[in-house]
Amino acid sequence: MPKTNPGAFDQLFAYFSKTAPISRPEFEQLIPYFEPVFFPKYSYLLRQGEICNSIYFVSQGSFRIYHIHENGQELTRYFAFANKFGTNLTSMIEGSPSVENLQAIEPLDVLEVKKQVFFELVERIPQVNKIYLNILQNAYITSQKRIYDLQGMPALDRLRWLLEQYPLILSRIPSRMIASYLGITPYTLSRLKSEI
Amino acid sequence: MPKTNPGAFDQLFAYFSKTAPISRPEFEQLIPYFEPVFFPKYSYLLRQGEICNSIYFVSQGSFRIYHIHENGQELTRYFAFANKFGTNLTSMIEGSPSVENLQAIEPLDVLEVKKQVFFELVERIPQVNKIYLNILQNAYITSQKRIYDLQGMPALDRLRWLLEQYPLILSRIPSRMIASYLGITPYTLSRLKSEI
């Protein structure tokens, strides 16, 4: 049984502090709803077709969200690194089968909140409501940026754009996944790397 | 002074009814916050660089949200038809300058709510809070669909995909704008039309 990251709740408290400030005692009340879970590298938090029943706060490591098209080609939409919430929002909101896979790409420590619990907290605790609004807003803004910044831009510029946002990404994450995020083939990515 | 669509508030009430049911008297209380406004064809609700100060409920006509890249090329991200809310969420949420233009593409009747008023209502009126959550969720889901369904798909399939969602769009809206939504040139769109 691998032991999970001990600082996780401090990180979560810090997250609250900057998004929806909360007193220590109030925060302590919430702790029982967040369960520390460890996922080995390349294991799945959720697979295509399943219904997403949890939301995750990453305390260490990273995971990605990706989809496999009918033609077999794979498209990565999001990388979740430390101190980010991540889930399949669409599936969680609609209760519909996920069209996405959530996969750990490094050994991953998360705090998991069950969907039903989470939505109860959203209703009951104003700070959690605010956190949820914030998650939705950021998810939205991120996906807008992705559309504008990637569509119509040549592949090299897209790579540069990604490196600006995640300078370490090329060393942490397999190229395949990066290529699938940028919407290019690994061949092309490999060629682009030599052009900085 | 063109007169605005008289059924607007009935449409808004219908929208509430299916998203966040509200009693007639409660609804009447909200009416003063929604101002009917008419925009002529091709006029702008908001231009790139301005801060978005309102959210709009379309009662008749349509508008689009688009962006102009540095290289001059234009990218349409969203078409808002009757009975949809539309705004530049990012600019409205962050108070940041809009990177998008909102432009009427047909003679347009909207109900306008000022941003500050809207956020007050979101705090104060549970049904409006729910509507707002719903707007964010849908905006998010729509933009996810756009990413998955458009990225990596050949242009003809993308066109078919669009026509499934908006069968009338080709007859209502100039091709230029549709091309810029699909991320292809008007030349290519023109050629594709002949292949159904």
Add this chain to the structure above:
DNA sequence: TCAAAGTCTTGCTCTAGGGCAAGAATTGGG
């Protein structure tokens, strides 16, 4: 520690879609 499996690079060829130009069709203002 070494083999087997996966991943990355790189040469070559091929194709979807871009972009120009010129003509046809549509639209709208006077």
Add this chain to the structure above:
DNA sequence: CCCAATTCTTGCCCTAGAGCAAGACTTTGA
């Protein structure tokens, strides 16, 4: 109702990036 100004179509050529194949380089696990 007609002319001017857009917008749409289509022939042509061109380019970015796809895809295959073969070899190099890395990981993994027994």
